[in-house]
Amino acid sequence: MRGLRILVYRLGGLFQRSRRDHELDEEIESNLQLQISDNIAAGMSADDARRQALIKLGGIDQTKEAYREQRGLPLLDSLSQDLSYAARVLRKSPGYTSVAVLTLALGIGANAAIFSIVYGVLLQPLPYKDPGRLVVVNETKKGPGWSGFAMLGVSPPDFHAFRERNRSFEKVAAYSPGSMVVRIGQQSERVDSLQATHELFSVLGREPMLGRSFRADEEIAGNNHVVVISWRLWQKEFAGNGSALGRTLTLDRQMPSTVDTEKYVVIGIMPPSFDFPVDSETDLWMPLTVSSDPNLQGATYLPMIGRLKPGVSTAQAEADLQSIANGQKPYQWMVVLDQLADNVVSKVRPSLWMLFGAVVFVLLIAAANMASLALSRVSARQKEAAVRLALGAGRWRLARALLIESMLLATLASTVGLLIARLGMTAMLSIAPSTLPRLANVHLSLPVLVFTFLAAVVTGLLLGAAPAWRAGRTDLQQAMKEGSPTLTGRQPLQTAMVGFEVVLAVVLLVGAGLMIRTMAKLRSVDLGFDPHHILTAEILLPQGSYSTGTQQLEFFDELLDRICKLPGVVAASGGTKFPMSRGRMEFSLVHYGDDGKARQTLVGGFSSITPNYFRGLGLHVKSGRDFTDADNADATPVGIVNEALVRIMWQDRNPMGQKLPNGFTKQAVTIVGVAPDMHFDGIDKGARPELFVPFAQKPWGFMRLIVRTERDPLALAPSIGAQVRAIDDAQTLDKVRTFDEVLHDSTADRRFYMLLLSIFAALSLVLAAIGVFGVVSYAVTQRTHEIGVRRAFGASDAQIMTMVLRKGLLPAVLGLIVGSVGALALTRVLRNLLFGISSTDPLTFAAVPAALIIAALAACWFPARRAAHVDPMAALRYE
């Protein structure tokens, strides 16, 4: 109770300060008069009486200060005082303030921007109920030859077994992504779609906001013409009208290869925040009928997701499913479970945390830089501190004032920093590679703002700690002595801070250097052909109007014919993939040794190509023959393999005439030629075994075009598009890009990390150089007198400059040594991003110290020259 009363009184004390101050003055004065009267009565002279009374009273200002602290809430009261004092100090030195705010704002802003990505991509939970319990299930095999095996899902018979017999999941679902053409009236539009077993929505824990999700019986063929649509499609096609429920959509199914143009009844509409698969822009969800054909047991293509029962771990569930898989025939797959969230972001997680670490380094450097600057200012303000101490300020109060000053700086900086973050984020998103998932989630959300605020507070503390500690130890006597730089020019704390900056800068520089070297190595990879003047594009024919291979082949034959005749076109060819395009078609076969025993399983890429595919690119088959127009549907099925496949399958033996079974052509193909190894999976990936067959013998409703041109390839894009429409005006070209762009995109993720790391490294180098400059420059100012004396005694310019240079190079060299060791340890996190070099690349580790020493020398140069030009007379007179 008493505590409350005191609080109320003290809160009251915060107001009407001047009246209360006045009352205290009056009280002291009246009491002083009483005492003076007493003193006079005791026989003192009037002057003496007053003097004695004042002595007895003690320090009036200290009394008033103590009284004020007792009166209000001292913390709050003095806090606002300190704040306004700090604001005054900062206003008084606009140069220092703007440099400090800008430097810190860059650091804080960069942190906020990177954190917004880290949060949006890695930390923010997926938009499903209790996402930690969602796992994806894959089947694979271990052992040599299986390393390239893509984990696409589980086999249909295994899915049925898992669904019926598992004991670890509340529910499991399988799904299959594809795309559909939606026809409404005359309009048709291709959208992403997903077929899924009826459990999908309850596995995810999300239900339609209008209507319902699938019933179990809707998986049965005949009942399955129902569709749940996205909020986006609902807005676009139905203008958000509730009457959309029960309406029919005409959908033209593109994949898999069944003719299926049908009407679907809209049964549900998902809320706007819903998206599955993660990061897709899926608009349609339809029931999936999982085949019960036992022959599919070897095909693990079916994506599967499940919701774990509460308390069941991923490992337990994995063991559960594995025991089921072990009982399956004829194949026993290895079951691999991953958390859905990990599955989505695990590839980028190390790189993003690496970026975050780098940007924290930048902030630390900025803070250390400003702290060392603030230290110098504290030394220069020692007399001010001494005066405040003499006037009754406590040492803690003095230290706190400096902390508040740095907090104020950090707060200002974080405000500017948020602006920088906003701009930086937009810039980063515009260059972010498509391999970075969940980018739609990246914005300045509340957690990002909280993080920014915390970063500002921590920065303020880091920034203010050293100066505050120094100020708290101000020696009254020394500081008050007239014009007394007691400092000998030695500033161990500042030197240590600059050394620390150099350490961090070295790590960042090495990281950036390694990435720059990686990009150079990637650029110098020999593709085997000239990548310029090539246009690429994709065409996907609707299954409805092009249902047979003959129809598909006819369309593409005519198209390539027409394109070849266009002026400016050198060659036109096509296939299901081209270098760097990646491809999802894979075949696997067991490789038998001479003894007839299975030696290893081979997983390779499969593609159908037109006859002039290699020539169009500028490549030639290494041996055997290329495909010709004669390799048509009626001729013997033939194939071309690449050198990598020959190395594994046949080593030194002649591959010509060998039969190669694969899952795509009905009969095994006869090998007629060997193609050079090419980079299909990315420029950084070595060649995998590849099998090519003539497009005419295995046509698809899908082709990637490769058009070699005389001049600017993009200039031809409109006329090629026109040829497509001339054959069938319902068809369009997709993803029209030059091959240069394809190359560019294939290195986009590394370029992204390289760019950001380089920016951070450059920033850190500049900041560290400024740090060196600050320390040296300050030392020269403080030691002007000493330098004058030395010169008077005959020290040469060179000697003086050496003295100054040593001052700056000491922290640089020490920081360099520690930093290089740190870089050796830390750049290992980059290993997955590097290409063609090791994380201890000698060139990088030689170039970084050189760059750093040059920067440090440049930073020392101006102060050193100033020192060399000190006029001894002027310096001594100044004393």
Add this chain to the structure above:
Amino acid sequence: MVEKKDVRQGTLALMILKTLETMGPLHAYGVARRIEQISDGLLEVQYGTIYPALLKLEQEGYAASEWTSSENNRRVRNYKLTRAGRKRIHQEAGEWQKTAAILERFLSLGKQGITRSTT
């Protein structure tokens, strides 16, 4: 020569309250003066320290103040004891006496110990 002691923290409040109890309403100077007199010059009171102490007592509700006119028509701030203040004197005085008694006994014991060891 006996060295003058600064007022020990915490004891000042009790001295002020006791002074107000015996003297009735009094101004800050009077309180300080009285404390000095009672201590027979053993305590050095800087009169300035009395103001924050009085304010604290007022905030805690042990004392109250009012402005009155003195003999020569000067406005003076007088402090007086409240009921809560009176209660606190009783409480604390008892505790002090107990503590002092214990300490006294303790210290005299120590002296005997020293004498013994020297003989």
